[in-house]
Amino acid sequence: MKKLLFLAVGVAVGVLAARKLEETEKGKRFFDGVDSRTREFTDAVKDGYRSRDRELRGE
Incomplete structure (x- = not known):
């Protein structure tokens, strides 16, 4: 249960950091x-995938 809590906190911190970074011009270029x-x-x-699927179907 403790590991799940740490995972959730890590994801939340990562999302917040990404949102802050995205506000800068350099961050926008990075995410683009x-x-x-x-x-x-x-x-x-x-x-x-489509090519292989066609090949296997004999099309």
Whole structure:
């Protein structure tokens, strides 16, 4: 139970820190870059999945 409490407190502190950081111009650029790279990665995973699915289905 103690570990769960520490996890919750850590998540809350992390969210608060991220919100504060996002208020600065440098922080906004950082999070925009993270968002962009995350979207590129997820798009690549989706494309790979669809390609493999078509290959397995024989299309």
